[in-house]
Amino acid sequence: MSQQTAYPLSPRHKGKLAINQLRARRLDEQVVARFLAEHEVPVVEGAKCTFLYRGEADGVAVRHRIVNQPQHVPMRRLDVEGDLPLWYVTIELPAASRVEYQIEIRHGEAVETFNDPLNPHVAHSPVGSSSVCQAAGYETPDWVVPQGDARPGELIDLQLPSKALRRTTHNRVYLPARFRRGSHYPLLVVHDGDDYLTYAAMRTVLDNLIHDLDLAETIVVFSNPGDRLREYPNYAPHARHLTTELLPAIEEQLPVIRRADARCLMGASFGAVASLSAAARTPGVWDNLFLQSGSFVFTDIGSDHGGGPAFDPVVKFMNRYRERPRRIAERMFITCGVYEPLIVPNRSMVPVFESTGSRVQYVESRDGHSWENWRDRLRDGLSWIFPGPQKLVYE
């Protein structure tokens, strides 16, 4: 079942845009410095977002990451008396969007791309960081920041020698506040665990969601890859490690519910592929999947996918699966940003998964392939996979 995202309308901006007011003036160093001090960059006015860059160049552009849009947007130059020029461009963005971008400058033939020095907001993704423009209506959810009354869970290191992977795996185990050995808990295994903790504030999110009764008290294993591009795209030893090494070790040491419906594999990007393929390789073990911006690249004709060698095993796996879809998990929560290229395969796979009898909840957001996007969808996904007792508690 797809859930229609209820986006807010962009607030209307009345009057001249700030950049146009500035252009009407004689520009000198003081005027420009004051303008930059008084405005957050990009300057967001209703649906209009004005990007700025200050510096000498032959050409400057915004290079954003919205799929199916011209991603190279040239900026205009404003000369400043006795000082460096100011470059600007205004782009219209739908409400609640978060758009990743960088500034590209050209000196002759030389082109350089970097994060916007005027914008402190940075988004992290598996391929590095980029600046992020938060359009009107976007608000950082309050449940991603520490709440005073939410009791923190405990995070403990778990090193586990793996014969399957021929290395020692490094995991962190989250135990919810008020953890009791006499109780039994659902188990969530998170791929790219340290990144989820570092860039998606997942420890804080877990504390808050459990405190708010949105998420059941859950034991969470944050697992980490060795060679990610080898282990995550449909790698048999990885699936074997999860099911025959990690799971038994957890079950031996911690009071987890020993049933498939109380287990979930989770991951983003290649981590989503790792979750999907591991569950497919060990049917009946993992009945829940939480897949974020899965790199579910496939081809309808031939094998030329354009994603580079790292995607070869993914495409092989996805093509084979699409030929003979079968139920991999009882319940699947899938999220994807509409601005990322992976929106096409993710949208395409939803009906395929549904056709197998899985219960699928699919959520889109006006966002990109970044940890902040995945962070912002955690409440939706986790509370659907392992709902908290909110409905049962009446104070």
Added chain:
Amino acid sequence: MPAEDTGHTGDAPGHRITLLGPQRDPVLDEVMQSLGLAGARVATITAGWRDREHDDTLLVEQLSGHCVNLGLWQRMQQIWEHDPELERADRHRRQVLTEMQELYVIGLQHAVEACTRIRAHEPRDERVHRMAVEDVLGVMRGLDERHVSRVAELHEEFYATYEPHHRDAVVQGRFEVGRLVGDCDAVVIAGGHVGVLLGTLHMFNLAPALAHAVPDPADPRGVHARVDRPVVAWGAGAMALTERVLLFYDDSVVAPGVAEVLMDGLGLTRGLIALPSAADRLDLKDHDRMQTLTHRCRPRVALPLDHGDRVTLTADGRVPDGTRVFGPDGTTMRYAAPTPPASATSAGHATGASALPGEEGA
């Protein structure tokens, strides 16, 4: 007994049940005083707080220290420790209940979706459209009824198979709890996790400890319950006292929640479904949703218990006239007890008739 007898019926004192809104900013002390229970010895039940059951300092303060916490959750843990077979069986029962609830809700969600689509249909014939809405509401009521009866069957099977009432740990626990209640003038049941609370109330057989049966020819069971001492409850505590527990939370994270019947409660009240914190938990502006909710509650009254609310039931456990309730159109109205017709049936059994809230006998 310092309890004020406000509703005598013959020689029997008419102790009452008082239901309150949420007690985050507690007014329990004022309520107890107004009920003539200042200084009374009170048995408290906070099992819905689970492992925080004894974090009851504020409650003790509100009752001026004249109280004893029955410690039902803690006692339940002790029973599990002493009787692993019963613990395993009960855990299995809870797993089955959870699965039954999940599957029932899947059915409900589809019925809700159908109801929404049918209501959104632009009618070419009003009568046909109305019938279609009634049909799908009937389907939902049918799901509710079947679910609650299957849950009851499961409980009966559990009690018949494992006979907790014959097991030492349970017998001992029930005896101790019964004696503690017997030594008290009133009982206070706090909110919390309604499933846990109901589980402990049943295990320690609190219904007969709190009330006795009174012959009542108008009731299909031939009896109704009368409490033996004043009972004050809120949140999950209020829900547990009623005949049927309805879970509701429209503001759920992923999709609009659908109200779902959990199970029968202790049945110490009649003709009402308690909706604690209704204003916070229900989308009161969505009249279609509210109409559906009140329709599914019928013939019982949907009783909101919001901040500041205080409803003292009649001696036979009914909603008194003038109480704020949800009417058939989903908005709040003042309750007026209907005049029972000659062929009256009692609350507690959905008749499928187009009864207004409170028209249990219609």
